[in-house]
Amino acid sequence: MSTVDPTIEPLREGDLSEVLQLEAENPSPWSRALWVDELRQPGGWQWQARDRGTGDLLGFLCGRTVGSEAELFKLAVAASGRRRGIATALLAHACRMLRNGGVAVLYLELRCSNEAAMALYTRMGFSISGVRKGYYTDPGEDALVMMKRL
Ligand SMILES: CC(C)(COP(=O)(O)OP(=O)(O)OC[C@H]1O[C@@H](n2cnc3c(N)ncnc32)[C@H](O)[C@@H]1OP(=O)(O)O)[C@@H](O)C(=O)NCCC(=O)NCCS
Structure with a gap:
């Protein structure tokens, strides 16, 4: 499939119905209450990718910054829009904005089994910095910790 060039904008409370729908495609979705809480966190950042023509939500990411370090909590792309560079565009945007903000x-x-994410992050310059045994539940699984210097 060909690469798309989505718009990337901050994610707001009014976008959450679409975000929750997209999240339902993946393991460990957050509730609306958790999302609302996250959107209000100091140091929190959330961006969304939308189709330039239709305005449809294509993907999103979120995380938080503390001092000079940041952590990515979530990154997801609609199943129907994958392998078209949307996660790459979102991550590149986040890295640029965070770096410009001094991170x-x-x-x-x-998840150790998440080969798609592993391939994406490796290609984006992340490297493995550790393993967290039994980090995930439902289903239980170890986590790989990855990091990238911005
Ligand atoms: C992981 C995910 C975010 C990737 O989104 P995407 O928009 O399809 O990613 P991109 O199109 O930007 O992919 C960039 C590169 O990552 C790698 N990649 C992405 N998906 C892959 C897959 N299913 N298998 C192998 N490599 C993959 C490839 O190198 C790809 O480049 P290519 O398509 O030119 O080969 C998406 O599959 C997703 O939402 N998965 C479910 C949620 C999830 O696992 N999030 C990450 C949690 S840590």
């Missing part, structure tokens, strides 16, 4: 390093965790 030196970005961390994230992923």
Whole structure:
């Protein structure tokens, strides 16, 4: 499939119905209450990718910054829009904005079995910095910790 060039904008409370729908496609979706809480967190950042023509939500990411370090909590792309560069565009945007804001390093965790995410993050310059045994539940699984210097 060909690469798309989505718009990337801050994610707001009014976008949450679409976000929750997209999240339902993946393991460990957050509730609306958790999302609302996250949107209000100091140091929190959330961006969404939308189709330039239709305005449809294509994907989103969120995380938080503390001092010079940031952590990516979530990144997801609609199943129907994958392998078209949307996650790459979202991550590149986040890395650029965080670096411009003085963040030196970005961390994230992923399921050991998540080969798609592993391939994406490796290609985006992340490297493995550790393993968290039994980090995930439902289903239980170890987490890989990855990091990238921005
Ligand atoms: C992981 C995910 C975010 C990737 O989104 P995406 O928009 O399809 O990713 P991109 O199109 O930007 O992919 C960039 C590169 O990552 C790698 N990649 C992405 N998906 C892949 C897959 N299913 N298998 C192998 N490599 C993959 C490829 O190198 C790809 O480049 P290519 O398509 O030119 O080969 C998406 O599959 C997703 O939402 N998965 C469910 C949620 C999730 O696992 N999030 C990450 C949690 S840590």
